[in-house]
Amino acid sequence: MLDSVIHKEISMKSSKKILSMFRSESFRTRHGVALGALVLVGAVQAQAQTTYNVAGIADFTGPYADVMKDIAGCRKGVLDWWNQEVGASLGVALKIKEYDSRYDVAQIASLWPGVKSELNPVAVLGLGGPDTAALQQRLPSDKIPLILATAGYGFGWKPDSWVINARPTYPHEVAAFYQWLQKKQGGKAPLKIGIISSEVSPAYVDIHKGTEKFAKENPSVVEVVETIYTEAQPTDLMQQVNRLVRKGATVIQVFNNTASVVATRRALQSLGKTNIPIVMSAHNGLLSSGKAIGDLNQMEGSYEVYGMAIPTEEKTSARAFFDKLRSTYKADVSYTTPCMMGMSMGLITVRAMEQVVKVKGPKGVTGEELRAAILSNPLKVEQTFGVLPAVQYTKDAPFPTVNISVNIGTVEKGVYKIVGQGIPAPAISKW
Amino acid sequence: MDPAGVFATSFAKDQALIRTRKQALSLLLFVGLMFALPMLANARAVAVMTSMLITGVVVLGLQINTGLAGQVNLGQAAFMGVGAYSTALLATKLSLPFWVALPLGGVAAAIFGLVFGLAAVRIKGFYLALTTIAAQILFHFLVLNLPSNWLGGANGLTLEPARLFGYVLDSDRSIYYLCLVVACVMIAGAYGVARSRHGRAFFAVRDDDVASGMMGIDVVRTKAMAFLLGAFYAGIGGGLWAYYVRFVAIDQFTLIHSIWFIAMIIVGGMGSITGALIGVFLIRLSQETISSMGPKLIEHFSFLTGDVVFAAMNIFLGGVISGFLIFEPRGLMHRWTILKRSYRLWPYSY
Numbered sequence: 001m002l003d004s005v006i007h008k009e010i011s012m013k014s015s016k017k018i019l020s021m022f023r024s025e026s027f028r029t030r031h032g033v034a035l036g037a038l039v040l041v042g043a044v045q046a047q048a049q050t051t052y053n054v055a056g057i058a059d060f061t062g063p064y065a066d067v068m069k070d071i072a073g074c075r076k077g078v079l080d081w082w083n084q085e086v087g088a089s090l091g092v093a094l095k096i097k098e099y100d101s102r103y104d105v106a107q108i109a110s111l112w113p114g115v116k117s118e119l120n121p122v123a124v125l126g127l128g129g130p131d132t133a134a135l136q137q138r139l140p141s142d143k144i145p146l147i148l149a150t151a152g153y154g155f156g157w158k159p160d161s162w163v164i165n166a167r168p169t170y171p172h173e174v175a176a177f178y179q180w181l182q183k184k185q186g187g188k189a190p191l192k193i194g195i196i197s198s199e200v201s202p203a204y205v206d207i208h209k210g211t212e213k214f215a216k217e218n219p220s221v222v223e224v225v226e227t228i229y230t231e232a233q234p235t236d237l238m239q240q241v242n243r244l245v246r247k248g249a250t251v252i253q254v255f256n257n258t259a260s261v262v263a264t265r266r267a268l269q270s271l272g273k274t275n276i277p278i279v280m281s282a283h284n285g286l287l288s289s290g291k292a293i294g295d296l297n298q299m300e301g302s303y304e305v306y307g308m309a310i311p312t313e314e315k316t317s318a319r320a321f322f323d324k325l326r327s328t329y330k331a332d333v334s335y336t337t338p339c340m341m342g343m344s345m346g347l348i349t350v351r352a353m354e355q356v357v358k359v360k361g362p363k364g365v366t367g368e369e370l371r372a373a374i375l376s377n378p379l380k381v382e383q384t385f386g387v388l389p390a391v392q393y394t395k396d397a398p399f400p401t402v403n404i405s406v407n408i409g410t411v412e413k414g415v416y417k418i419v420g421q422g423i424p425a426p427a428i429s430k431w
Numbered sequence: 432m433d434p435a436g437v438f439a440t441s442f443a444k445d446q447a448l449i450r451t452r453k454q455a456l457s458l459l460l461f462v463g464l465m466f467a468l469p470m471l472a473n474a475r476a477v478a479v480m481t482s483m484l485i486t487g488v489v490v491l492g493l494q495i496n497t498g499l500a501g502q503v504n505l506g507q508a509a510f511m512g513v514g515a516y517s518t519a520l521l522a523t524k525l526s527l528p529f530w531v532a533l534p535l536g537g538v539a540a541a542i543f544g545l546v547f548g549l550a551a552v553r554i555k556g557f558y559l560a561l562t563t564i565a566a567q568i569l570f571h572f573l574v575l576n577l578p579s580n581w582l583g584g585a586n587g588l589t590l591e592p593a594r595l596f597g598y599v600l601d602s603d604r605s606i607y608y609l610c611l612v613v614a615c616v617m618i619a620g621a622y623g624v625a626r627s628r629h630g631r632a633f634f635a636v637r638d639d640d641v642a643s644g645m646m647g648i649d650v651v652r653t654k655a656m657a658f659l660l661g662a663f664y665a666g667i668g669g670g671l672w673a674y675y676v677r678f679v680a681i682d683q684f685t686l687i688h689s690i691w692f693i694a695m696i697i698v699g700g701m702g703s704i705t706g707a708l709i710g711v712f713l714i715r716l717s718q719e720t721i722s723s724m725g726p727k728l729i730e731h732f733s734f735l736t737g738d739v740v741f742a743a744m745n746i747f748l749g750g751v752i753s754g755f756l757i758f759e760p761r762g763l764m765h766r767w768t769i770l771k772r773s774y775r776l777w778p779y780s781y
Contacts, residue, residue, distance in 0.1 A: 060725030072726075100725035105683050107722055109676050110482040113603040114475025129682065137589060137677035141601065155586035199575050201682055202585035209585070 050362045051093045053119040054079065054349060057111075057126040062102035064127065067288075067338035071149075072098050074322075074339040075125055077331030078346025081324065082353075091362035092353060096125070103127060108134035116142060122353075122367045123147055125345040129203055132156065132163050139163065145371035147348055149341035151281065151306065152399030153206045154431045161398035164374055166344040166388060167307035168404045168425060170255055170281060171210025176406045176425035177279055177305040178214075178222045181251065190223045194244030196254045196264055200232040206431075207255045213431035225249050233259040241267035245276065255281045261289040265298060275301065282306040282337045286411055299411045303419075307400070308340045309387050310409035310418045318343075321385035340387060347384045348374060348391070378403075389422060401427075432772045446626050465611055469604045477607050479719055484610040485671045487711045490695045491621045492664025494707035498696050499625060500657030501637030502551050503559045506566035507665050507692045512684030513570060514540035514666025515673040519588040522673075529593035529600075529674060533613070536673070537666035543570075544662020548655040555640070567686050574681045587680030590673060600674070610671050617667060621704045624660060633657055637702075694752045700762025709763055717748065 056075060060068050076096050083093045099115055101108045108130055115121065124135070124146045135146055139162035151173055152165040167173065182191055193215075197208040208227050215222040225247040228240045241264055244252060252268075254261045261284050268274050278299075280289060285304035290296030304310070309318035322339065325331040333339050352373040356365050378392040389405040408420030439445035449455045469477050493507045518536030521527045527535070543566070550562045574582045582588070592601035593609060600609050624630050632653045635643035644650045673679050691714065699710025759766060 058726060060728070061721050065725075098726045100722040102718070102722055102725075105676065106482055106486075107718065110478040110719070111475070111722070113478040114473065117474040133587070133678050133680055133683065134676055199571065202575065202587065202680055205575055205585040 049088065049091050049093050050365075051095050052353070052365060053121045054094050054096045055115045055119050055121040055124045056096050056098040057101050057108065057124060057131050058098040059103040059127055060098075060100045062100075062104060064103055067336070070333045070336050070338040071127070071342040073331050073333035074325070074342030075346040076342075077325035077329050077333065078343050078350060080329040080331070082346075082350040084329070086350070086354065090354065090357045092357055092365070094350065094353065101127070101130065103130050105130045105134045112138065116144070122365060122370050123349050125349065126163075129201070136161070136163050142367075143371075144367035145374065147345050147374070149308070149344040150283070152397070153203060154210050155202070155206055156399070157397050157430050159396050162371060163398055164348075164371070164393070165399035166341075166348055166391065168400045168406075169210055169428075170207040171214055171428055171431075172401075172404055172425045173281065173305050173307055173406050174211055174253060174255070174279060175214045175218075175222075175428060176404070176423050177303065177408055177420075178251075179426060180408060180420050180423045181303075182221055188220075190220055191251055192223050192225050192248045193251045193253055194225050194241075194247065194249035195227040196230060196237065196240070196252060196256065196260055197227055198230050198232060198256050198260070201256075204256050208253075210428065210431050211253060214426070214428045217429060218426070230256070230260060230263075233257070234263040235259075236267070237263040238267045238270055242271055245271060245273055250276060252276060252278050254278050254284070256284065258284045258289050258292045260284070262293045265289070265293055265302070269298075278302040280304045282308060282341065285337050286409060286416060287311070287336060290411070290416075296411055296416060297414045300414065302411065304409045305406050305420075306337075307389055307404065307406045307425075308337070308344055310407045311335045311337055311340055312409060312416050312418055314418060316418075317382075317386040321387065343387045344384070347387055348379065351379055351383050352377065432775055434775055448622055448626075462615070466608075469607055474603055477603055479715065481603070481607045481610050481675060483711055483715045484607075484614040485668050485675060486692075486695070486715060487668075487708050488614055488617045488671065489665045489668035490692050490707045490711050491617060491704065492661040492668070493692050494696050494702070494704060495621060495624060495633070495664065496657045496661025497693070498700075498702040498707065499630060499637065500633035500653065500661075501640075502548075502654060502657050502661075503556065504563045504658075504661060505560050505686065505689050505693070506547065506563035506570075507661070508684040508686065508688035509567040509570035510540045510544050510662040510665035511669035511672065511688075512574075512679075512681065513543045513662075514669025515679045515684065516574065516582055516588065516669075517666065518670035518673045519590045519679045520582070522590045523588065528595075529670075530595070533667065533670040533674075536670035537663045540666025540669060541659045541663035544658045544665070545655060548658025548662075551654045551658060552651045563689075564686065567689060570684070571681050583679070587678055588673075589678050592677060593674045606675055609674070613667065613671060617664060618704070618708070621664070621707075625704055629653070629656060629660075634702075694748075696762070697752060697760070698755050698762055700764030701760070703762070703764040706762050706764035713763070714748075717751070721748070 056072060058068055058072050059065055079094045079096050087093050097119060099111055101111060112135060121144055124144055126146050126148050128148060128150045131146055139146055146163045148163065149166045151167040152169040154169060156163065178191055195208045195211060198204045212224055212227065215224045226244060228244065230237060230240065252264055254264050261278060261280055264278055268276055280286065280302065281304065286296065286299050286302065290299045293299065309316060319335065322335050326333065352370050353365065355373040355377045356369045375393045379388065379390065381390055390403055391400050392403050394401055404425040405422045406425055407418060408423060410417060410419050433450060437450055449458060468480060489507060489511050493504060496502050496504045514536040517539035518532045521532040521535055522529065547562060547566045551559050554562065575584055579586060592599050594600065600606055632648045635646070635648055636650055636653045640650050695710035695714045696707050698713055699708065700706025755762060
């Protein structure tokens with residue numbers, strides 16, 4: 001915002017100067033031709049704004065098709081905003097082209113060579129696991145960073161990665177929630193948590209292993225009563241949830257998918273235990289699970305936690321920025337968690353581009369420089385309008401592992417609201 | 432049916448794959464075109480063709496197992512996964528070169544397939560289908576639950592690019608040629624199997640295992656052999672996949688992949704080696720087309736939400752498979768055979 005104000009002031013001063021020059025008659029007669037040439041040079045310079053391509057990996061025909069419009073629309077909205085308000089003065093524009101991947105590794109692997117030769121992108125904005133699987137070994141030689149808005153995984157905790165997550169790992173995020181909840185409840189005894197997980201995806205396994213690691217290292221905060229594996233899309237979890245309840249679980253962690261949240265909530269309702277909250281993440285959060293179960297009110301008392309802004313109706317800087325994208329830049333999107341993910345990817349990319357251009361100018365920016373800028377320049381909350389908390393990378397991981405904070409949302413008396421902002425996350429050892 | 436004037440005068444000629452000069456010339460041109468493809472087509476087309484070649488090898492294995500020998504197999508993706516993991520392990524932990532790791536990966540998959548092939552000796556049909564699904568689930572379970580320093584667990588396995596005489600096969604073009612050469616060998620092998628005594632035993636067991644047993648065919652051995660060969664092909668395909676993506680994880684080899692492989696042989700034609708390849712080509716092409724159309728559809732028809740497109744595309748693909756099962760269960764190769772016979776007989780009807 002500050003950038004755009006400065007640039008507007010500069011352009012106003014320049015136009016006043018030019019007007020006063022035009023008022024001088026002698027100037028018009030003697031230097032008319034020269035001024036014409038000057039204007040021409042200016043026009044040529046404006047046209048010489050360097051455009052860099054960004055590839056967007058999308059899923060319009062796969063399992064995440066229903067949320068793709070918001071992800072793609074919001075990341076494009078951020079780039080449109082930046083091109084107009086910041087990039088224009090820097091002499092740089094970013095253009096995104098979306099490629100459908102069906103969220104499938106084989107599809108992305110066969111798509112990527114074409115993307116590279118067609119666009120020669122400086123960055124790829126992806127979706128999640130399949131992008132990482134298909135491209136992680138190629139990107140170091142292609143010198144193009146892949147930016148994701150999902151949380152990180154333990155198996156990605158390596159130095160020198162070209163796959164960069166905007167958020168810390170899921171276990172970091174949920175650990176912050178457990179610490180917060182324990183304090184909120186005022187208890188000193190550890191929270192007894194049950195985990196509903198699944199072996200259908202290595203990512204789900206990684207999440208509960210990370211949570212178990214945190215519990216092992218912090219027995220005064222969390223005790224895992226049991227981790228239950230379910231099928232990919234469970235419809236009935238009555239027996240499993242009953243077992244967790246009998247073991248004394250006071251919170252149930254469901255980070256798989258919306259279907260698992262719905263089945264868990266239905267089981268809790270049948271058991272008359274709706275006072276036991278479910279904690280979810282961004283990809284299966286309160287809005288999407290509430291929609292799936294038929295009514296957001298049914299998610300009363302449950303929580304979602306992640307290192308991005310919570311898309312409630314409350315007046316926040318993230319909401320103001322989103323409204324600007326909709327009104328000024330005609331982004332046809334809704335204020336949802338997928339939109340937050342799209343905005344996060346876009347903002348990380350444009351802020352890194354600013355850093356690179358500041359150092360070397362608008363010409364010849366490479367993916368390698370963009371990656372270095374992302375990893376070496378911490379992002380402040382203001383730079384992302386609160387869409388992301390402060391983001392700082394270290395050498396040992398492609399996701400934030402220090403100074404992490406998260407936001408927590410809930411449904412209270414039927415209202416979707418933020419209950420925790422900037423909640424610090426604890427450190428967890430590698431698992 | 433041969434063209435007019437072509438008569439087989441010996442058993443070898445009767446069994447020959449290439450029966451006329453025109454056929455030889457066509458094959459030569461086709462192979463030449465495949466080798467020239469990276470010079471003629473863009474990077475995307477080459478990458479798509481690479482993925483078709485890998486899938487082709489896997490589906491050929493399924494065709495031998497299911498199409499030729501009649502053994503229902505819903506675990507081909509698991510066999511492919513075993514090949515991919517074994518190749519990756521041999522290449523990373525034992526530092527074996529790819530030309531050793533790749534066939535050994537195939538052998539590992541073949542052994543895994545044989546275990547389930549032995550179950551096929553006593554059961555068939557629906558029960559066999561369930562057993563092969565068990566292979567899929569067992570593979571998944573083992574990878575995730577064995578110590579992660581064995582098979583990588585949830586982390587998966589990464590491997591270095593293949594090397595040949597000091598040349599690193601890490602570019603799209605080089606990996607395409609690697610897949611093309613291996614696919615050529617495997618295709619030739621599949622034709623060889625189909626025409627061999629093993630192939631004839633497969634056909635006999637497929638058509639009637641009781642009768643073929645009474646005729647002296649070792650049914651137990653034949654069924655086990657079908658699984659062994661089918662899984663070997665899947666393992667080789669898995670090894671190629673491992674060198675292509677250079678990262679192996681269990682979610683790359685799921686039941687849904689196995690179902691797609693079945694769809695490919697249904698569309699191409701059960702029991703036909705060429706049909707399997709045609710099925711792979713058409714299904715992969717339709718998947719690519721759908722993926723290319725997705726963003727454009729959303730862009731031009733903003734009233735369509737993503738889930739509508741997703742549903743429509745899946746209905747379309749499912750409809751194609753159902754349509755083939757109802758109207759042409761013998762696949763496109765059968766249609767092609769009818770068409771070829773018609774024009775060879777023309778102007779007569781028989």
